[in-house]
Amino acid sequence: MKLEEIIKPLLSWYEENKRDLPWRREPTPYHVxxxxxxxxQTRVEAVKGYYERFLTALPQIEDLAACPENKLLKLWEGLGYYNRVKNMQKAAKEIVLKYGGELPADYEEILELPGIGSYTAGAISSIAYGLKKPAVDGNVLRVLSRITENGEDILKQSVKRRVEQELEAVMPADRPGAFNQSLMELGAVVCIPNGMAKCQVCPVQHLCSARAHGTVLEYPKKAAKKQRRIEEKTVLLIQNGQEYAVCRRxxxxxxxxxxxxxxxxxxxTEEEVIRAVEALKLMPLHIKNAGEAKHIFSHVEWHMKGYVVRVASTEKRxxxxxxxxxxxxxxxxxxxxAFSAYRKYIEED
DNA sequence: AATGCGGGGCA
DNA sequence: TGCCCAGCATT
Structure with a gap:
């Protein structure tokens, strides 16, 4: 199978079946x-709402560059991987300073910006600027590993780099953005990661080696993940009248x-909590169990026990x-x- | 090359 | 519960 054989069927399929996503309506460089x-590392459904709200609050790159950090993080709250938005603001400031507020129309220059790696640089270059650059993400690696029945570990950088080279060599110069998105779209809705791939409706099923051999579910190959460590924590909901305590990480x-x-x-224990609160120069009045909660991150689990502690204090800090x-x-x-289980204790009554 | 970094949906 | 997701930066 020659890799370029997938291009025409993929593009035709994409034009007929592409989803109506918010960022496809007006694909300016900033929007993309x-x-x-x-x-x-975040699903389309999770992103939709955040995307609309973010661009309403910060419609231009200049707005992003000038946004206070707390407001910025608030716009990202719950989405995870918070360095993404911090890096995006760093990049926005560079873009304002060096490029007059416009993303450069050049792959290498885009790649230099904070938070932008080969995938994102390729996506912006191809979708917003029509440059012939591949955008190889998890979808693309999965789809291609199945089509070619390639048993290499797709988590290895070397594998990704080679796929990028192979795609760049054959991808269509006239529609690079549509081609990249067609591969990702296929991975997202047909050649899906969990559960049964929908090979019956796949536009390249006749070219797929795994489909021919009935081995679709065996691909892609991935190295085993490291085990998560567990951390036990005690969370305090410290209340002083209509106020409650927070601290910055x-x-x-x-x-x-x-x-x-x-x-x-x-x-x-409750006694230890009382003493800990006293050590903060606060006078505990009453303590109440707030129950247990668990939060799972990718590399660590928090097993939390909570206490509501009413205190007397005139201090703001x-x-x-x-x-x-x-x-x-x-x-x-x-x-x-991670703290959502305990928010109800400090919300308004 | 390996590890840290969030959160949620689904089998 | 474990796995995965339109990855990147740091070490």
Whole structure:
């Protein structure tokens, strides 16, 4: 099978079957960029709402460059991988300074921007600028590994690099964006990752080696993942009248720069919690169990026990704690989904 | 080359 | 529960 045989059937199929997605309506470089960053390791359905809200709040690259960080993270709250949006703002500032507020129409220059790797650079180059550059993501690697029955580990960088070279050599110069999207679209709706691939409706089924041999479900091959570690935490919902305590996480590492409820490593007893609160120069009045919760990240699990602690204090700050008003703070502080089980304790009554 | 980085949907 | 998702940066 020659790789270029897939081009015509894929393009025809794509024109007939492509989904109506928000970022396909007006594919300006900025729009394509925002959508591609949001779509990194994130499903289309999860992105749709965020995409519309983000562009309504920040319609131009200049708006993104000038946005305060808390507002920026708030727009991303719940989407995950928060470095994506921080890098996007860094890039926006560079674009304003160096390129007059427009993304450069050049693959290598786009690739230099923070948060943009070969996939995203290829997607922007091909979809927004019509440049002949491949956009090889997980979908593309899966589809091609099945068509060619290639048993190499698609997580290896070397495999991705070779696929990029092979595609660039054969992809159509007149419709690079449609070609790239046709491969991804096929992976998303036909040659799907979980469950049964819909080979009966596949436009390249006659070219697919795995289909011919009944081995579709054996591809793609991937190396086994490392096991997650487990962390036990005690989460405090510290209430002082109409205010509750939050603190900002460090600038590096997990959930960097987001806000959280004060918490400590390990499971503390009520007595230990009382003493910990006193150590913060707060006077505990009452403590109540807030139950257990679990949150799973890709590389770690949090097993949390929560306590509601009512305190007496006139301080706005205690240590690195920040007491914020239940009403006034509404929508201001980005708090990750890991704490969603405990939000109800600090919402308005 | 290996690891860190979120969150949710689905088999 | 485990797997995967329109990946990238850092080490």
């Amino acid at each position: 960029w925002v959508s591609e960053i949001m779509l990194q 460090p600038d590096k590492g997990l959930l960097a720069g987001l806000y959280e409820f004060p918490n400590m490593d390990g499971w503390l 205690a240590g690195n704690l920040l007491f914020i008003d239940k009403k006034e703070s509404k929508g201001k502080y980005p708090i990750p989904s």
